[in-house]
Amino acid sequence: MSTSRLLRTSAAFLAASALLISGCSSERSSPDADASSGRTTEAGAPRPADSSLQPLPTAIPAKLRPYYDQKLNWHACGVAGFECATMKAPLDYARPSAATDLKLAVARKKATGPGSRLGSLMVNPGGPGGSAIDYLQQYAPQPAPVRARYDMVAMDPRGVARSEPIECLSNKEMDRYTQTDPTPDSPAEVDKLTTAYRNFAKGCESRSGKVLSHVSTIEAARDMDVLRAVLGDKKVTYVGASYGTFLGATYAGLFPTRAGRMVLDGAMNPDLDARTINIDQTAGFNTAFTAFAADCIKKQGCPLGDKSTEDAGRQLSALFKKLDAHPAETGEERKLTESLATTGVIAAMYDQHAWPMLRDYLAQAKAGNGRGLLTLSDSYYERDPNGSYANQMYANPAVNCLDLAPAFTSPDKVRAALPSFRKASPVFGDNFAWAALNCAYWPVKSAGKAHRIEAKGASPIVVVGTTRDPATPYAWAKALAGQLATGALLTYEGDGHTAYGRGSDCIDAAINTYLLDGTTPSKNKRCK
Template sequence: MDTSRLLRTSGTLAAAAALLLSALTAGPSTPTASAAARPQDRDEPGTTLAADPAGLLRPFYAQKLSWHSCTGKGAGFECASMKVPLDYAAPHGGDITLALSRKRATDPSARLGSLLVNPGGPGGSAIGYLQGHAATKYPAEVRARYDLVAVDPRGVGRSTPVTCLSDSEMDRYAQADPNPRTTAQARSYVANLKKFSQGCATHAGRILKHVSTVEAARDMDVLRELLGDSKLHYVGASYGTFLGATYAELFPSRVGRLVLDGALDPSLGAERVNREQAAGFQTAFTSFARDCARHVDCPLGTSGPDDAGKHLRAFLAGLSGHPLPAGDSRRLTEGLATTGVIAAMYDEGAWPALRKALADAAGGDGTVLLALSDAYYERDERGAYSNLMAANSAVNCLDAPAAFRGPDGVRQALPAFRKVSPVLGEALAWASLGCAYWPVHPTGHPHRITARGAAPILVVGTTRDPATPYPWARALASQLSSGRLLTYDGDGHTAYTRGSECVDEAVDSYLLTRTPPPASRRCS
C-alpha cells in the first residue's frame, strides 16, 4: 500500500474510476539552491529578466509556443511543449521538456486571459484533469472568458516523467501488507520501500533532484510569460494549493486570481501532516459509517461508527493471510483493500460503491474493492500504471524531510495515529515511512507562506475533507497576507465544481470580477 501524502481532487479519482466513482501530502518546501538564480520576487510585469543580467533565463522566457491540435483522447484540445531549465541555479546546464494543453475561451471577445489548472497529487496529470474534468465541469461563464491551460509539472505525466518500477513490480509493491505486525513483516515492508526507492534512483536519472515544488512554480512563471499574461490566474486543488501558494511566495507581484481549493498548511512537518491526515480520513469514515447505517444492506452493521470501524478492521486484518479472489486472476490483499477504502473516502459519491464493494467482499468477491484501489493507483484495465506514485514520492521526498527515519520511529508514533484514527491510523503511520530511504536528500522544509504584496488569494476549505483537513485551509488563509477563506460545510475532498452552487458562485465571481467573497462566507 502506498497512500501517504497523496493529494488530488476527487474529480481526478472519478475520471480514473468512471465505473465506480460517477485528489499525500506534500511536505512544504522553501526556495532551495536551485531557486537561487530566480528573478527578484517583486519585479513588475515586463521586467521578468531584470535579475538575470547574464541572460541565462532569456531563451526560456523568450521561446515561442507552437500550438497544434491534440490527437487521441485529447481531440478537441490544443497541445504544445515548452523548455525549462533542469536546474534554475545553472540554466546553461541542460533543459527538460514540459507538455501543455489548452482549451480556448468560448467567447474570445470577452476573454480575460489564461487560467492554469492543477489537480494535485503531487503527480496528478494537469493535462488529464483539464481534458477529463475542467473543460466540461468548470462553469460555462468561466470557460467562456478564460483559455483553460494545463501543464504537467516536471516529472509528471507527459513532462519528462519520473519512473521507478515496471507494471508487474508496481503490482507487487501495491499488494504489500500495510500493517507489519512482526519484526519479519517490518523487514519485508522496509525492503519493499527500498526496492521502490532504488528503482527511482536507477530509472529517473538526473531529473530526480529537480522535481521540487519550487521548481514547478518557477516553470509556471515561464509559462505565464509565454502565454502573454502579466499576471498568473490559477485554480489549484489539493497539493495544487501548495504549488499555487509557492508561486505566490516567489512572485507575489505576478499573482492574478488564485483559487486554492482543499488547502495544505505549509508550516507543518511531515509527521504532523500525516497524523492530521489520518484524523481527516477517520472523520470521513465516520460520515460514511453513519450514511451506511441508514441502508438495510450496510455490510458494516447499523450500530454506529464505532462498531462499523471494528467490523472494517477485522475484515482488513483477515485479508492479511487470506486474500480474496478479485476477477479472473487477481486477488485482493489487505494492502489493496485498505487503499480501496481510502479511495472512496475522497468523494461521498463513491460511498454506494464502497458499500457494494464491502458487501461483495463479505461474500468472497473482492472485484469492486480492487477496482477502487486500481482507480487510486491509476492502474488501467491492461495493468498499466500512470507515473502518479513515482512522481508523488519524488516530489514529496524532495520537498520536506521524511516523517520517520525507520520502523522504530513509526512504532513510537503508532499510539498517536491510532488515537486519531482507530480504523486507518496504523496503516497511514506505516505509509509515512516512504521517504526514509529516498536516494535524494530533501531540499525544502516547513515554513509559513505569507506572499506579502500579492493580490487577494481565495482559499477554499471543506469541513469534513479527509485528505486536507479543514484546519489547514484556515491556517493557509491566515498565513497569506491577502488570503480570504471560503468555507464549505460538507464531505469529500475539495469543493469547487463538486455540486455546491454556493461555492461555485463565490469562486466564479472571484475569477470573473476579481472580488473575493466576504471573509465570513460559509456554504453548505
C-alpha cells in the same frame, strides 16, 4: 500499499481516485531553495533565518531570459478544440544549460466567448503527480462562464505524465509493491516493508536519475512563471486543487506581484511539521469514514452492521485482518489483500458519491468476492485493465521526498508514533503511520523545508476549505488563508475532498464571480 502524500481533487477521483499523505518535515525553508536544488541561494549565500517563503527578484536573470522569450509551436491535439505545445525549462535554475533542458507539455483551449478575453487560466488537479493536461480536458467544458472568458491552460509539471515522467518499477513489480503488507505484525514483515521501500527508491534512481533531484514544488512554480511569460500574461490566474493549492501558494510566495486571481481549493498548510501533517490527515480520513459509517448504518443492510460508527470501524478492521490472513478471490491472478482493500476503502472516502458503491463492494468482500474493492484500489493507483500503471505513483514520492525531509527515519520511530496514529484513527492509524516511512529510503536528499507562505503584495487569493475533507482537513485551509497576506477563506460545510464544481451552487457562484470580475467572497463566507 498506500505510501505517499497523494492529494487530488475529488473530481479526478471519479476517473482515478487518489489519497494519502506521508513524509514531511518540521524544518523551515529558504526563499531560493529551488535555485540550486534547495541547498543555497542562486548567489551561493546561506539561507536566511526567516521561516516565511521569500519572493524571488522581480527582474528576470539574463541566464533565464531565453526561456522567458521562447515561442511555443501550438498544434491541434487530443480532444477537439485543444492545442498542445512543448515548453523548454532549465533542469537546474541555478545552472541552466541547453544540454539538460526539460521539455514540459502544455495544453490549452482558447476562450470561447461571448465576452472579452481575460487572459489565461492555469489549472492543476494536485497529486503531486496528477496530469494537469488530463484534468484540463475534463475540466475545460465547465464552468461555461469562465471558459468563455479565459484560455484554459494546463502544464504537466516536471516529472509528471507527458513532462519528463518519473519511472520506477515495471508493471509486475508495481503489482507486487501495492500488495506489500502495510501493517507489519512481526520483524520479518517490517523487513519486507522496508525492503519494498528500498527497492522502489532504487528503481526510481536507476530509471529517472536525471530529473529525480529537480522535481521540487518550488521548481515547478518557477516553471509556471516561465509559462506565464510565454503566454503573454502579466499575472497568473490559477485554479489549483488539493496539492495544487501548495503549488499555487508557492508561486504566489515566490512571485507575489505576478500572482493574479488564484483559487486554492482543498488547501494544504505549508507550515506544519511532519508529525502534525500525518496525524491531521489520519484524523481527516477517520472523520470521513465516520460520516460514511453513519450514512451506511441508516441504510438497510449496511455491511458494517447497524449499531454504531465505532462498531462499524471494528467490523472494517476485522475485515482487513481477515484479508491479511486470507486474501479474497477477485476473478484474476491478483487477490484482494489487506493492502489493496485498505486502499480501495480510503479511495472511496474522497467523494460521498462513491459511498453506495463502497457499501456494495464491502458486502461482496465480506462474502469472499474482492473484485469491487480491487477495482477501487486500481483506480487509485491508476492501473489500467491491461496491467499498466500511469506515472503518478512514481512522480508523487519523487516530489514529496524532495520537498521535505522524511516523517520517520526508521521503523523504531514509526513504532513509537503508533499510539498517536491509532488515537487519530483506530481503523487506519497503523496503515498511515507505516506509509509515512517511505521517504526514509529515498536516494535524493530532501531539498526543501516547511515554511509559512505570506505572499505580501499578491492580489486577493481565495482559499477554499471543506469541513469534512478527508485529505486536506479544514483546519489547513483556515491556516493557509491566515498566512496569506491577502487570503480570503471560503468554507463549504459538507463531505468530500475539494468543493469547486462538485454541486454547490453557492461555492461555484462565489468562485466564478471572483474569477470573472475579481470580487472576493464576503468575509468568512460559508456554503452548505
